[in-house]
Amino acid sequence: xxxxxxxxxxxxxxxxxxxPKGRFTTYGMIATYLGAPRSARxxxxxxxxxxxxxxxxxxxxxxxxxxLTGHNHFGQNNPMEERxxxxxxxxxxxxxxxxxxxxxxxxxxxx
DNA sequence: ATCTTGACAGACG
DNA sequence: TCGTCTGCCAAGA
Numbered sequence: 001x002x003x004x005x006x007x008x009x010x011x012x013x014x015x016x017x018x019x020p021k022g023r024f025t026t027y028g029m030i031a032t033y034l035g036a037p038r039s040a041r042x043x044x045x046x047x048x049x050x051x052x053x054x055x056x057x058x059x060x061x062x063x064x065x066x067x068l069t070g071h072n073h074f075g076q077n078n079p080m081e082e083r084x085x086x087x088x089x090x091x092x093x094x095x096x097x098x099x100x101x102x103x104x105x106x107x108x109x110x111x
Numbered sequence: 112a113t114c115t116t117g118a119c120a121g122a123c124g
Numbered sequence: 125t126c127g128t129c130t131g132c133c134a135a136g137a
Contacts, residue, residue, distance in 0.1 A: 008134075027119050031132090038132045040119040045134060047118060063119060070118030080118095 008034065012046035015106050016061060022087045023104035024060040024096065033106040048073065059083040060104075066096035 011034050019025055027040035036042060043061070050056045051073050059080040063069050071080035071094060081091045090097040 028121095031119080036133080038120075039134090040132080041117060042119090042133055044118040045116095051118085058118080061118080064121095068118090073118055 008036070008039075008042050009046045009049060012043050013050060013056075015110070016047070016050075016057060018106070018110065019057060019060040019104050021057075022089060023102050024062055024084070024089060025104045025106060026062060026064045026066075028064050029105050029107065030061065033110065044070065057083075060087075062096060066099040068094040068096070 012030060015025075015030050015033060027043040028037070030043045031037055031040040034043075047058045047061060047070065050058055058070070059068075059074065061070070068080045068084075068091065074080045074083075081094065084091045084096065089102050096102065
């Protein structure tokens with residue numbers, strides 16, 4: 001199990017990279033999985049550093065409502081919605097539809 | 112060393 | 125249901 005004391009950033013990366021295509025998770029779940037359930041903001045902070053990595057699937061992380069709050073941090077060319085849509089995740093008006101159907105919980109999936 | 116900022120979440124009125 | 129406040133913890137100024 002990951003330890004948050006050292007590099008939260010790395011941990012977040014590892015978890016996000018494990019999100020299967022066509023699924024997504026939330027900031028809170030990642031934070032909880034990393035042992036910092038009240039530090040969802042740190043996840044956003046970590047993802048912020050990955051936004052320069054084009055291939056990083058940061059679009060698979062949304063807030064707990066399934067809302068694409070971070071879409072503004074994506075390039076205008078490749079919007080978050082579009083990326084999710086490309087993975088058959090239905091998004092409407094910056095919100096993921098059938099949330100429960102596509103959610104991927106690291107706590108459950110990774111143990 | 113202190114203050115502000117943040118891609119959040121839960122609690123309250 | 126909705127708007128606002130608070131807790132959280134790591135960076136950058």
